[in-house]
Structures are given as structure tokens and as C-alpha cells.
Amino acid sequence: MQPPADRPTLYVNARLICPASGRDEIGSLLVDDGVIAEVGAKVAPSARAETIDCRSHVLAPGLVDLGAFVGEPGAEHRETIEAASRAAAAGGVTTIVARPDTTPPVDAPEIVDYLMRRARDTASVRFHPMAALTKGLAGNEMTEIGLLLEAGAVAFTDGPRSIASARVMRRAMAYGRDFGALICHHAEDAELSSGGAMNEGEFASRLGLPGRPTAAEAIVIERDVRLAALTGARYHASLVTCAESLDVVRRAKAAGSTVTCGASVAHLTLNENDVGEYRTFFKLAPPLRHEDDRRALVQALADGLIDVVCSAHDPQDVETKRRPFAEADDGAIGLETMLPAALRLVHSGDVTLHRLLAAMSTRPAEMLGLPGGALKAGAPADLVLFDLEAPWVLDAATLKSKSKNTPYDEARLQGRVLRTVVAGRPVYPYG
Incomplete structure (x- = not known):
């Protein structure tokens, strides 16, 4: 920088x-x-x-994007720190918080240090890496949370992978609590959603595509918030996409658990019907949901239940998207379109500009302990x-x-x- x-x-x-x-x-x-x-x-x-x-x-305060995929190291053909930071700057994003699912994954202090040095050399915006929650993103053995924090990691997640073992998740939360670390999780039961290409429902049946049920998400979030209450950990459901999940988060917050949740701009502004005639740029993970779920997300954002709005930036190259829908890779880019797409919610009168900007700048900065997110002297x-x-x-x-x-x-x-x-x-x- x-x-x-x-x-x-x-x-x-x-x-x-x-x-x-x-x-x-x-x-x-x-x-x-x-x-x-x-x-x-x-x-x-x-x-x-x-x-x-x-x-x-x-x-306004610059945006803080929690959970973007940046290809370095190992997937520079999809994105680099330099390209991602230029896209971020064009979209009003002044801080990128990057996922750890690179090759190799960010599961050791030396990889965090490498990324911090690369960012100093090539990034035009602030860049902070998240570290893996388990070694190799395998969901079996915890990483060294304390050492990774010292190296510069700002949160812990296995990226797009869900940790199936409740025992591993409990241990990770307990250790995370002792260090004050934020535990982020992609909540989706891999067995229930296995083979699914889009949201399970009538529209998927009409297209002849296998579905991924909302229950696969809600079940894991239900487990996680109970573990968060048990351990006292700071837990963040990275992407909620349906009304069922919102109900779980609402109850957890009412009970006093330190639980937060996020939603992507795509899930707030698009729905499963946008898939249309097998348009693979709309194939995401989690998938775009029913319009009723989208409207529930928007209302939850307006009410303050959703803490963070993120880009869910996930670049894919041409070869992985120009395939039959069921075979195409999940993901869409979003750094540059994050703000203008989200402003649809302001222009429609569904969300105030203050509330939107709070979820895109102030709240994520607070959760991660980063400076910024406010217009005040000394910031x-x-x-x-x-x-x-x-x-x-x-x-x-x-x-x-x-x-x-x-x-x-x-x-x-x-x-x-x-x-x-x-x-x-x-x-x-x-x-």
C-alpha cells in the first residue's frame, strides 16, 4: 500500500x-x-x-469487504492481490479481508507473512488475510490460532468449506475464545447439499437440476450457535441466505450469544429466477434462493439482524464457467459492483443508506478490530x-x-x- x-x-x-x-x-x-x-x-x-x-x-467511510477470494498464492490466473485491489478501489472498497483457501492454504504463520509482504508491494488498498481454522482446510486438526494472530491474521475460517465435525468446531471455538479471535464459518451440510447445482425447489425441478436445500444451511448454523453459547466464542456465520437461518441467528442474539452473520450483495439483490436459461454466472455457493428468502434477507438487513454485507468475491476463469450449468464452478466476482448493486436496496426504499453503509464499513471494522469505518478526527x-x-x-x-x-x-x-x-x-x- x-x-x-x-x-x-x-x-x-x-x-x-x-x-x-x-x-x-x-x-x-x-x-x-x-x-x-x-x-x-x-x-x-x-x-x-x-x-x-x-x-x-x-x-463516507471506505468499505471493508469481509471474505473475498484473492488468488495468491496458487491461483493467480483467477486473481492477484494487485488486480483485486484495483477492482476494490474502483468499487469504493478500502480494505480487503481475504479468504485462506489458496494453494497452499493460509494455515501457517509464514504464509500470512508472505501475503502481508506481497500486499505491501502490490496492493493499493489495505489487505488483511484470514487464516485457516483447520490445517489444510481438511476439517480435522486445528491450526495454531495464537501464532497466526501474531503473524497478522484477523479472523479464522475454512473459506467455502464447512466443518462437519462438531467436536472439531467446539475445540476451535474454545481456543478462539481464549485469544479473542473471530471464528467465521461457511455453514452448509456437505451431505445434504452434495451434488446440488442450485436452490432446491420448483424452479430447479423445472430446469431438471439437482437442488441444495435451505435446511443444509440452517442445520449447521443451529449447531454452531449452540456451540458458540457453550464455549463463549465470537462466531460469525459468513453467508446466510434463507429465512430459516435468520430465525436461528435471531434466537441466538436474543439469548445473548456473541453471534453475528453476513449476507452477500448477490443474495440480497438476486434470486433463483435470475438463473434463467442455465446462466452459469448466477451459479453461486450458497445458491441464489427463492424470492421470499431474498426479501427476508433484505428485511433482516434493514432491522440490523444482518451485521455485514460483503461482496463474496469469487473469481472464476472462462473455462470453469463455460460448461453445462451443473458442471460449472460456483462463484462470481463482486468487489467492483458491491456498492452500486447494493444501492438498489436504498433506491427501492427497503434499506436506509446509513444502515447499508454500517454493514459495509463500520460493523465489519468493529468486528475485526480494524481502524476505520467512521468519519471522525484521528480516524x-x-x-x-x-x-x-x-x-x-x-x-x-x-x-x-x-x-x-x-x-x-x-x-x-x-x-x-x-x-x-x-x-x-x-x-x-x-x-
């Missing part, structure tokens, strides 16, 4: 939105030495500072400036990711990133 900007920058005439404080006003923000020096309706002009007129566009100057109303049509060929497997190709979107700032230095548009 680049060093802070040398010259102060004063952003004037901005709609300042800070989910952490509830701020929503027209005002100014002064950046000096990589941090926010002043913010509010009355910030004195500075002769030293470069002045940028925001023209009443939204200036890192990680910012996104965006036009809330700008209409545009997405052309996948222009996306910065190495892979182009987006479900939003040719979609009409409203809201576009104008400027992304990390440590006071603009990283988008590119100089």
Missing part, C-alpha cells in the same frame, strides 16, 4: 455520512498525514490544502466519494478483476464511485 499523501486535502460541499455517529449533513472534511483532521459543517479553509468540491455527493482517511444518483450500465469487459464472471453484466445500476481514498491518498481514479 502507498504511504499517506504529503499534502493535506480538504473535501468541501460533501454530504457527510457516518454510520458510527449517525452524521448526515453537508459539510467538509480535512485530511492531513493520512488521517482525518477535522470533519463537520464548519471546517476552516486551509491555504496548505488541496481543495476538492464534492458537489453534494456522498462522502484513518479511508474514504469513498460516490454519486448516489448516477445511472449507468455495467460492461463486464471494463471491470478491473482478472476474471469477468459477474452476474451484473449489462445490468442497469444507479450510483457510482467517483473517488476512493486510502490513508489520505487517492487510489481511484487511477493517476
Whole structure:
């Protein structure tokens, strides 16, 4: 990542939105030495500072994307840290939190150190690795949580793999609790969902495709929240996709467990019908669900039950997507489209802009213990400036990711990133 900007920058005439404080006003923000020096309706002009007129566009904390797949090491043909960071910057994401399911997986301190060094050399945004929860992502033996935390890991997960053994999961949670570590889990019973290509239901039957039931997700989350209550661990269900899972999380939170959950932008804005005529760019894991489940997710986000909205960025190359639907690999890219796609929920009146930005910046930063996620003096100057109303049509060929497997190709979107700032230095548009 680049060093802070040398010259102060004063952003004037901005709609300042800070989910952490509830701020929503027209005002100014002064950046000096990589941090926010002043913010509010009355910030004195500075002769030293470069002045940028925001023209009443939204200036908010930069987004923190929890759980993106970045191909290094081992899958650089799908994505690199450099390409992912450029895509992130174009989407207003100032912090990438990367999954550990690389080759080799991030299950040892030296691999965490390697990734941190690679990020320092090639990333234009902040980059933090998550470490594997079990060695080799095999679900059998725990990793050295303490050593991995010391090396720089910010959370623990087996990525897209679900840990089948309740005994292993309990031990991992108990050790994670002792270190204050966040345990993230992809909740899906592998046996129940085995061979499934999309959401189980009438639409899958009409297409002649095997289904993956919502019960496969809810059952594992039910087990996990009980283990979290038993151990006192900090547990995060990485992706909830159905009403059944939301009911489990709601009960766990009401009982006082330290349980959180996330949802992807795709599951909040798309449903199983978007698969249409076997469109493989809509083949995700977990799969897109019924419209009733999507609406339940949106309501849960509006109510604050869903803590985090993420991109679920999962690049795939052309060869793995240009196959019959049942044989195509799961996954879609999402770093660059995360904010504009999510703004559909704001324009529809289903979710407030404050609530959305809280789930995309403030809350994930809090959960991971990262600085940022707020517009306040002394906070890192990680910012996104965006036009809330700008209409545009997405052309996948222009996306910065190495892979182009987006479900939003040719979609009409409203809201576009104008400027992304990390440590006071603009990283988008590119100089």
C-alpha cells in the first residue's frame, strides 16, 4: 500500500455520512498525514490544502469487504492481490479481508507473512488475510490460532468449506475464545447439499437440476450457535441466505450469544429466477434462493439482524464457467459492483443508506478490530466519494478483476464511485 499523501486535502460541499455517529449533513472534511483532521459543517479553509468540491455527493467511510477470494498464492490466473485491489478501489472498497483457501492454504504463520509482504508491494488498498481454522482446510486438526494472530491474521475460517465435525468446531471455538479471535464459518451440510447445482425447489425441478436445500444451511448454523453459547466464542456465520437461518441467528442474539452473520450483495439483490436459461454466472455457493428468502434477507438487513454485507468475491476463469450449468464452478466476482448493486436496496426504499453503509464499513471494522469505518478526527482517511444518483450500465469487459464472471453484466445500476481514498491518498481514479 502507498504511504499517506504529503499534502493535506480538504473535501468541501460533501454530504457527510457516518454510520458510527449517525452524521448526515453537508459539510467538509480535512485530511492531513493520512488521517482525518477535522470533519463537520464548519471546517476552516486551509491555504496548505488541496481543495476538492464534492458537489453534494456522498462522502463516507471506505468499505471493508469481509471474505473475498484473492488468488495468491496458487491461483493467480483467477486473481492477484494487485488486480483485486484495483477492482476494490474502483468499487469504493478500502480494505480487503481475504479468504485462506489458496494453494497452499493460509494455515501457517509464514504464509500470512508472505501475503502481508506481497500486499505491501502490490496492493493499493489495505489487505488483511484470514487464516485457516483447520490445517489444510481438511476439517480435522486445528491450526495454531495464537501464532497466526501474531503473524497478522484477523479472523479464522475454512473459506467455502464447512466443518462437519462438531467436536472439531467446539475445540476451535474454545481456543478462539481464549485469544479473542473471530471464528467465521461457511455453514452448509456437505451431505445434504452434495451434488446440488442450485436452490432446491420448483424452479430447479423445472430446469431438471439437482437442488441444495435451505435446511443444509440452517442445520449447521443451529449447531454452531449452540456451540458458540457453550464455549463463549465470537462466531460469525459468513453467508446466510434463507429465512430459516435468520430465525436461528435471531434466537441466538436474543439469548445473548456473541453471534453475528453476513449476507452477500448477490443474495440480497438476486434470486433463483435470475438463473434463467442455465446462466452459469448466477451459479453461486450458497445458491441464489427463492424470492421470499431474498426479501427476508433484505428485511433482516434493514432491522440490523444482518451485521455485514460483503461482496463474496469469487473469481472464476472462462473455462470453469463455460460448461453445462451443473458442471460449472460456483462463484462470481463482486468487489467492483458491491456498492452500486447494493444501492438498489436504498433506491427501492427497503434499506436506509446509513444502515447499508454500517454493514459495509463500520460493523465489519468493529468486528475485526480494524481502524476505520467512521468519519471522525484521528480516524484513518479511508474514504469513498460516490454519486448516489448516477445511472449507468455495467460492461463486464471494463471491470478491473482478472476474471469477468459477474452476474451484473449489462445490468442497469444507479450510483457510482467517483473517488476512493486510502490513508489520505487517492487510489481511484487511477493517476
